[in-house]
Amino acid sequence: MNTILVVAEHRRGEVRPVTLELITAAQQLKTAADDRVLLAIIGQEAESLASQLQWAGVDEIIACKTNSAEFEPELAEQAVSALIVSRKPIAVLLPHSVDSLGYATAVAVKGGYGYATDVFKLAYDGGALVATRGGYNQKVNVEVDFPGHACAVMTIRGGAFKPVETVAAPLLTVDDRSELSARSRPLEFIEQGGGGDIDITTVEFIMSIGRGIGEEANVEDFRELADNIDATLCCSRPIADAGWLPKSRQVGQSGKVVSACKLYVAMGISGSIQHMAGMKHVSTIVAVNTDPGASIFTIAKYGIVADIFEIQEELQAQLA
Ligand SMILES: Cc1cc2nc3c(=O)[nH]c(=O)nc-3n(C[C@H](O)[C@H](O)[C@H](O)COP(=O)(O)OP(=O)(O)OC[C@H]3O[C@@H](n4cnc5c(N)ncnc54)[C@H](O)[C@@H]3O)c2cc1C
Numbered sequence: 026m027n028t029i030l031v032v033a034e035h036r037r038g039e040v041r042p043v044t045l046e047l048i049t050a051a052q053q054l055k056t057a058a059d060d061r062v063l064l065a066i067i068g069q070e071a072e073s074l075a076s077q078l079q080w081a082g083v084d085e086i087i088a089c090k091t092n093s094a095e096f097e098p099e100l101a102e103q104a105v106s107a108l109i110v111s112r113k114p115i116a117v118l119l120p121h122s123v124d125s126l127g128y129a130t131a132v133a134v135k136g137g138y139g140y141a142t143d144v145f146k147l148a149y150d151g152g153a154l155v156a157t158r159g160g161y162n163q164k165v166n167v168e169v170d171f172p173g174h175a176c177a178v179m180t181i182r183g184g185a186f187k188p189v190e191t192v193a194a195p196l197l198t199v200d201d202r203s204e205l206s207a208r209s210r211p212l213e214f215i216e217q218g219g220g221g222d223i224d225i226t227t228v229e230f231i232m233s234i235g236r237g238i239g240e241e242a243n244v245e246d247f248r249e250l251a252d253n254i255d256a257t258l259c260c261s262r263p264i265a266d267a268g269w270l271p272k273s274r275q276v277g278q279s280g281k282v283v284s285a286c287k288l289y290v291a292m293g294i295s296g297s298i299q300h301m302a303g304m305k306h307v308s309t310i311v312a313v314n315t316d317p318g319a320s321i322f323t324i325a326k327y328g329i330v331a332d333i334f335e336i337q338e339e340l341q342a343q344l345a
Pocket residue numbers: 234235236237238260261262263264275276277278279280281292293294295296297298299300303313314315316319331332333334
């Protein structure tokens with residue numbers, strides 16, 4: 026019997042939807058009927074948050090109670106490490122998110138476990154676990170196996186697995202870890218401006234603007250275009266940092282992973298690693314950029330070397 030450990034992600038009292046994708050990923054690692062999927066939730070409110078985790082495919086929810094209400098990487102690291110020692114999973118699945126990247130490496134290195142990040146496919150090859158991730162700026166798919174490791178810690182790319190949809194009533198176990206301590210303690214949660222505007226992780230069609238739009242006055246033209254084509258207007262970080270669009274519209278490593286997106290139009294976005302972390306999984310990416318060497322073209326299905334203002338005007342004219 027093998028055990029697969031999934032770690033739920035939550036923020037401000039809400040379990041994040043990516044957790045449901047991890048449950049599906051865990052299902053794919055089961056090879057025998059008695060293999061078990063454990064779903065751990067870590068934090069001060071772990072027990073009450075467990076009510077949001079009643080999903081089919083989970084054999085046991087472990088409410089791992091710590092003394093911090095908000096995510097705290099050191100506590101997460103210690104709690105997950107303790108769970109690996111006590112439950113002996115063959116795989117630990119975490120979302121490929123800013124939170125997980127704050128502690129997953131430490132868990133893997135300190136425990137001597139296998140490790141792979143940004144995994145979008147899981148399979149077995151002759152009994153050996155194989156994780157597939159992008160490599161060389163997403164130009165190739167890299168298959169990673171973990172010889173000699175009894176456990177592999179993996180961060181799973183958002184949008185790569187279909188979220189589980191069927192509810193169930195898994196067994197709940199409370200694991201009191203309130204004795205764990207960290208060297209830092211969050212004092213205050215500062216809400217970024219414009220939070221709660223729209224959940225861009227749930228929309229399917231996004232048009233995103235980057236520094237190529239030049240100045241704030243130009244945002245309106247792209248908002249209008251997005252409205253006309255029924256796209257959700259999102260942005261790269263400099264646009265959110267400048268306050269031209271709300272932070273909740275920022276795509277990327279410190280913004281959001283647009284998990285449900287199927288069509289992503291990048292206007293005047295260079296394609297930094299941090300931006301691509303939020304959208305490179307999208308099946309159809311269209312990029313418009315004046316620079317033919319822009320990195321965004323390495324992941325775009327359709328690349329247009331052109332001025333975004335000309336494209337915007339032409340599209341508006343076609344729609345009129
Ligand atoms: C810890 C950390 C976290 C970060 N998190 C994020 C994140 O979540 N999301 C994010 O986006 N960034 C993030 N960043 C910032 C990131 O490194 C880049 O600085 C940012 O993504 C660049 O945004 P951009 O592509 O809009 O701008 P630029 O890199 O300046 O690119 C602008 C592009 O527009 C093109 N262009 C200019 N004019 C036109 C025109 N008229 N028509 C067509 N094309 C034109 C240019 O050729 C250029 O390629 C993060 C950075 C750090 C260090």
